[in-house]
Each structure stands twice: as structure tokens, then as C-alpha cells.
Amino acid sequence: xxxxxxxxxxxxxxxxxxxxxxxxxxxxxxxxxxxxxxxxxxxxxxxxxxxxxxxxxxxxxxxxxxxxxxxxxxxxxxxxxxxxxxxxxxxxxxxxxxxxxxxxxxxxxxxxxxxxxxxxxxxxxxxxxxxxxxxxxxxxxxxxxxxxxxxxxxxxxxxxxxxxxxxxxxxxxxxxxxxxxxxxxxxxxxxxxxxxxxxxxxxxxxxxxxxxxxxxxxxxxxxxxxxxxxxxxxxxxxxxxxxx
Numbered sequence: 001x002x003x004x005x006x007x008x009x010x011x012x013x014x015x016x017x018x019x020x021x022x023x024x025x026x027x028x029x030x031x032x033x034x035x036x037x038x039x040x041x042x043x044x045x046x047x048x049x050x051x052x053x054x055x056x057x058x059x060x061x062x063x064x065x066x067x068x069x070x071x072x073x074x075x076x077x078x079x080x081x082x083x084x085x086x087x088x089x090x091x092x093x094x095x096x097x098x099x100x101x102x103x104x105x106x107x108x109x110x111x112x113x114x115x116x117x118x119x120x121x122x123x124x125x126x127x128x129x130x131x132x133x134x135x136x137x138x139x140x141x142x143x144x145x146x147x148x149x150x151x152x153x154x155x156x157x158x159x160x161x162x163x164x165x166x167x168x169x170x171x172x173x174x175x176x177x178x179x180x181x182x183x184x185x186x187x188x189x190x191x192x193x194x195x196x197x198x199x200x201x202x203x204x205x206x207x208x209x210x211x212x213x214x215x216x217x218x219x220x221x222x223x224x225x226x227x228x229x230x231x232x233x234x235x236x237x238x239x240x241x242x243x244x
């Protein structure tokens with residue numbers, strides 16, 4: 001009941017963002033599901049956690065789809081989601097690309113939801129989704145830190161996974177690191193408060209991009225990949241804060 005009628009530009013922008021997030025959350029639920037049966041019974045806690053993540057992502061895609069539909073805008077063309085993730089074959093590769101990279105960048109976007117939302121329903125939607133993403137991120141960071149501690153020879157392998165993903169995402173830096181320009185334009189309209197304030201919105205989007213990259217760098221340092229700073233995609237490296 002808090003989702004009241006909005007101007008056409010703001011409604012289009014929110015429907016574009018929510019359509020994109022619906023696509024993303026489908027992938028974020030489908031991908032862990034592929035690996036659940038491969039987890040050895042001795043590690044059933046990890047298997048159970050993946051089950052909770054699938055439930056989380058199911059709630060996310062449901063609520064984002066409902067928001068796109070509830071105000072009359074509907075699902076719209078929002079470009080493509082992170083479909084390249086569906087081709088991974090290794091559990092650690094999945095965790096690096098989905099949890100460390102994808103979920104981390106989306107969590108920053110969810111946190112920005114408080115700023116770009118137009119009503120209390122949207123604020124609560126993004127706030128609760130961000131809480132779920134925090135659990136997924138913690139799982140991924142913990143797993144990858146364990147891999148680095150016990151299988152340090154896989155370091156270059158992890159760098160290779162991130163080289164590919166950073167290259168793919170960095171090409172659309174202007175789009176707010178979301179993987180496609182349409183979603184970036186929608187975010188700029190929402191952040192600015194209307195299509196006539198898109199330039200102001202892009203300025204705010206740059207702040208989010210910088211936060212995404214610097215939080216990503218912090219997670220890499222926790223895992224033991226601090227040397228990633230030197231080989232990071234240039235479009236990402238340009239947004240890093242100087243080393244203290």
C-alpha cells in the first residue's frame with residue numbers, strides 16, 4: 001500500500017532495475033542448486049547452507065518481480081543478467097564468481113536501495129535483501145580463505161577466474177558495474193530523482209561504483225589475494241582508494 005503512482009520515468013526505471021534483479025536472482029539460486037548434490041555428506045552443513053541461499057534467492061526474485069508488476073509498469077527489457085556464470089564447472093570457481101564477485105557487487109547495490117527508493121516498500125525490499133546477501137558473502141569469503149590456506153597452489157587459478165569476470169564487467173563501467181547500460185540508466189534516473197536529473201544521478205552512481213570496487217578489494221585482502229590490486233582490470237583499478 002505504500003507503492004503509490006509515480007512519474008513514468010521513475011516507474012520505468014524501477015521496473016527495469018527490478019526486472020534485471022529478477023534475472024540475476026534466478027541465476028544466483030540456480031547455480032548453487034547445481035552443486036548441492038556434489039557436496040560430500042561429511043560436509044552437510046555446506047550443503048544445507050546452499051539450500052538456505054536458494055530459498056533466499058527465491059524470495060528475492062519473487063519480491064523484485066512483484067514490485068515490477070504491482071504499480072502497473074510490468075517486466076521490461078532490462079538487458080541480460082550474469083548468464084556467463086551458468087557455465088562454471090568447479091565449486092570454488094562458482095564461489096569466486098557468484099559469492100565473492102557477484103553477490104558482493106549486488107549487496108552494494110542493495111544498500112544503495114535506501115537512497116534510490118521512492119517509498120517504504122522499496123526501502124524494506126532492498127534492506128532485507130542486503131541482509132541475505134551478507135550471509136552469502138560470508139560463506140563465499142570463508143570458503144575462499146580456506147582454499148587459500150589449504151591449497152595455496154590454486155592462487156593463480158582464482159586470479160584467472162577474476163580476470164575473466166572483471167574484464168566482462170569492466171567494459172560497462174558507465175553502466176554502474178551492473179553488466180548492461182539499460183540498468184545503469186535506470187539507476188541514474190532513480191538516484192537523481194528523475195530523468196531530468198540523470199547527470200546528478202550518474203555522479204551518485206560513481207560513488208556506488210567506487211564503493212563496490214573498494215569493498216571487493218577488501219574481501220580479496222581478507223581471503224589472501226591482496227596482490228590482486230596490481231593485476232586488477234584497469235577500469236576497476238582506477239576506482240580504488242590509495243593504499244593507506
